[in-house]
Structure formats: C-alpha cells, structure tokens
Amino acid sequence: MPKQVDHEERRAAIAHALWSLAGDRGLDRVSLRDVAREAGMSLGQLQHYFGTREEMLFFTMDFISERSGERTRARIQELPEKTPYAIVHACLCEMLPLDAHARQGSLMSISYYIEALRNDRLREHARDGAGRLLALITGQLELARERREIPADRDPRREAMLIMSIADGLTSYCHLGLHTAEEALAMARSHLDRLFAAAPAHETKR
Amino acid sequence: MPKQVDHEERRAAIAHALWSLAGDRGLDRVSLRDVAREAGMSLGQLQHYFGTREEMLFFTMDFISERSGERTRARIQELPEKTPYAIVHACLCEMLPLDAHARQGSLMSISYYIEALRNDRLREHARDGAGRLLALITGQLELARERREIPADRDPRREAMLIMSIADGLTSYCHLGLHTAEEALAMARSHLDRLFAAAPAHETKR
Numbered sequence A, B: 001m002p003k004q005v006d007h008e009e010r011r012a013a014i015a016h017a018l019w020s021l022a023g024d025r026g027l028d029r030v031s032l033r034d035v036a037r038e039a040g041m042s043l044g045q046l047q048h049y050f051g052t053r054e055e056m057l058f059f060t061m062d063f064i065s066e067r068s069g070e071r072t073r074a075r076i077q078e079l080p081e082k083t084p085y086a087i088v089h090a091c092l093c094e095m096l097p098l099d100a101h102a103r104q105g106s107l108m109s110i111s112y113y114i115e116a117l118r119n120d121r122l123r124e125h126a127r128d129g130a131g132r133l134l135a136l137i138t139g140q141l142e143l144a145r146e147r148r149e150i151p152a153d154r155d156p157r158r159e160a161m162l163i164m165s166i167a168d169g170l171t172s173y174c175h176l177g178l179h180t181a182e183e184a185l186a187m188a189r190s191h192l193d194r195l196f197a198a199a200p201a202h203e204t205k206r
Helices: A007-025 A032-038 A043-049 A053-077 A084-095 A100-116 A120-146 A156-176 A181-197 B007-025 B032-038 B043-049 B053-078 B084-095 B100-116 B120-146 B156-176 B181-197
Strands: none
Touching: A007 A032, A007 A043, A007 A053, A007 A100, A032 A043, A032 A053, A053 A084, A053 A100, A053 A120, A084 A120, A084 A156, A084 A181, A100 A120, A100 A156, A100 B100, A100 B156, A120 A156, A120 B156, A156 A181, A156 B100, A156 B120, A156 B156, A156 B181, A181 B156, B007 B032, B007 B043, B007 B053, B007 B100, B032 B043, B032 B053, B053 B084, B053 B100, B053 B120, B084 B120, B084 B156, B084 B181, B100 B120, B100 B156, B120 B156, B156 B181
C-alpha cells in the first residue's frame, strides 16, 4: 500500500513553520517560499494546501489559538480548585511570555495583529479570537460576582477587558526589555488579587 | 538675499510625511522614496537630511514624542487643579486614540514598536521613550502616595506600569473594533478612580 500523506499533519507542519519564522522576523518578512522551505516541502506542495497567503494566515492563527486553548484547558485541569480566581490566573499565565514557546507565540500574535489592522477579514478574525478569550474571562468574573468573590458593582466584561489589556500591555513592555515575564506576572497578579480582595467576602477560599 | 531653506522645517515635513504614511499602511511598507514624494521633495533632498532609514525613524519618533509631550503639557496646563490624579488622567487621555490625530499616532507607534523588536538600536530608543512616560506617571503616583491619595502599600512604579499597560492594551483592542476610544477611556478611568479611592484619605480633593 502506498504511504498515505497525512494532510492534517502537513498543514500543522506549515503552521508551525510560519509560526517559527514570523516570531523571529515578523510576518511581513516571510514569503510562502520561506514557509515551504522551513516546512521541508516545495512551494507547489504548500500551495496545494493554501492557495493564498491569507488562507495560510487564517489556518495558522486558528491552529495557534487552538493549541493555546488546549494549554489553557490543561492548566485549568491541573488546578487543585477550579475557582474563578484560579481559572483567570491560569489564563493570565497563558497570555504572558513566561517561556520560550509562549514568547514566540506572543511575537507571532503581535505580527498577526499588525497585518490584521490592514486587512478587514484578518481583523474580524483577530477580533473573534480576542472575543472568545474575553467571553471566557467575563464568564468566570460573572461567576465570581455571584459567589461574592468580587464586588457586586463591578462589570465583569469591563474587568475582563482590563485584565486582558494588562496582560497584553505588560507583554509588549516585556519584549522591549522594561521587565521580565515573571515581573509582569507579579504585576498582573497584584491587580487580580485586589479585584478579588475588594469584595466583602474576600476571605472566601480561592 | 536668497531664500534660506529652513532645515528644521524640512525635517519636520519629512517626519510628518512618514508619520502619515506609516499610520495608514505600516512602516514596513513605506520606502524612503514614498516619504520623499509625500513630503514634496526628491529622494536626493530627503537623503541630504537622513542618510539612512534608521536615522529617519529615530528623528520621526523623537519628533512625535516631543509633540506628544507638548500636547500632554498643554493638557496639564489647562487643568484647574494640577493634582496627581488629574495629571495621570491627562496622560491617559493622551495615550488613548481619542481623535483622528491620536489614532494615527497610535498606529504609527505600533508600527514602530514592531520594527523596534527586530532592531537593537530602535528597541533601546523605544524603551527609553516608554521609560520617560513611566517616570512621569511614577513621579505623580509617588506624590499621590505622600499626599495619601493612594494607599501607602502601593508601589508607584508598578502602578504606573499597570496604567500604561491598560492604556496600550485598550488601544490595541480599539483598533480591532472591540470598543470605542471613549469606552476605553471610561474603563481606564475606572481603574484610576479605584486606585485613588482605595486610600483612606480618598475624600481628598482631586
């Protein structure tokens, strides 16, 4: 029997190649030919999977965001207590460039963000991705409010947006060298701690 | 007497041209030739002022950050009471893309940031710029702590970094279309209000 090519594996190899190159030098400096070479295939083979650069970008960002979702779920799975605080904290850890892998992913996301600002379809796609994370954190903060772990007058969506903004902003300044990712996590955590400490029932177990 | 060319004016015209083009399409898609055309001069004339793209970028970012500093100082000048709260709030207003000019400046800064991630000299330059804003806000929060307008256990530099991160993160999500700049300001302001309300002396006039 002839060897079957695993198409999903091929697509994943392409996404991984793009991820790796874009993190190093930025998406704008990566051509389809570069990606094919990095993935160990010809340009023709790559184009069999992705006819356009845009399609390749869509797939790669979905691929990265699925992997990131899986890592977040694994982090949450490992938590001894799955409280809203612990789950939001796990999301924060996933958003910050705490290891080489996350750092590369973050550089890739920044690069993708820039392309998204100039392309309506990519922007919509990036907005949907951010929207999903926002919904996850908002949901946890709604639960926290019901459990009286955060003050009743806080708006969960606004608070979720502030937390995501803090993670993103601190990450940008990490890349500039203003602080380490560990320092960023300590700062982000202090914000989270205060949000949860502000509730009358803050002695509630986290 | 022959007409004197005002060199500073020429440099400013170049910076303005670069600023305008980069905000629209991103720095990576702007050539020296494009900038010369936009500034109404020949490539040779432009190169008389800036031998390299890097020199032009340095000058332009300094130019933008001076203008931004001037606008912030003007905002502060107009404040009826120059309290730390009011000054930090003025900085927030300057950081958020609240009008077309600020929006263009923000897109230019994001584009510059991307280039800075791949160029050590530009990164150092961007870090210095962020460091100056951080120092300004930290100074105000130190003063606020002395005046007991924020809690004694807050670290001014960390709080300043959180405020800058919130402004930057909210700005990125503005550009993606998750909220308007006015909504971003309301969210950033709620964070600031809580920092100042957290002090025992929060009834102090702002």
